[in-house]
Amino acid sequence: MALFEAIIRKEADGTISFGDYTLEQKTKVSDFEHNGDLYKVKTFKEITKLEKNGIFVYESVPGTSVNGLFITDKEVRFSVQGEEDAQITLELEPEKEYKIFLDDTNVGKMKTNLGGKLVFSVELEPQCVSNVRVVKC
DSSP: OOSSSSSEEEOTTSOEEEOOTTOSSOEEEEEEEETTEEEEEEEETTEEEEEETTEEEEEEESOOEEEEEEEOSSEEEEEEEOSSOEEEEEEOOTTOEEEEEETTEEEEEEEOOTTOEEEEEEOOOTTOEEEEEEEEO
16 A cells, blocks of 8 residues: 655645655665755655755654654754654754654653754554654753
8 A cells, every 4th residue: 555656745734745654775865956955755664764955854654654844943843654653763853852742742851962863752553643743842
């Protein structure tokens, strides 16, 4: 069951959606243009990874499907779907504190490392969507 017609797509609200955790084989799309930026996505059941202009943005292990990815300098939000619990890594500002909300529940604050990576887990079940919001403190 393919979740999207394409591995990455533009949404009417200006966000992007990407990934397909149902794929058995690794699939990649490069040079996807959106708002003047070039995106690259790699996805299949084991991992989903997104880069913007050659810079890491998102990774999940195992693979996920992401809908409505919205990024500003103060907030990242999206909905995510997968077959099982996933570890998600986001590239944010180095050594900054962020509040993490899962389905509108504040699950706490985390600080990014020197490289700006923020790593957290999301409990996922098949056919269910989880909403993620990460806000800079």
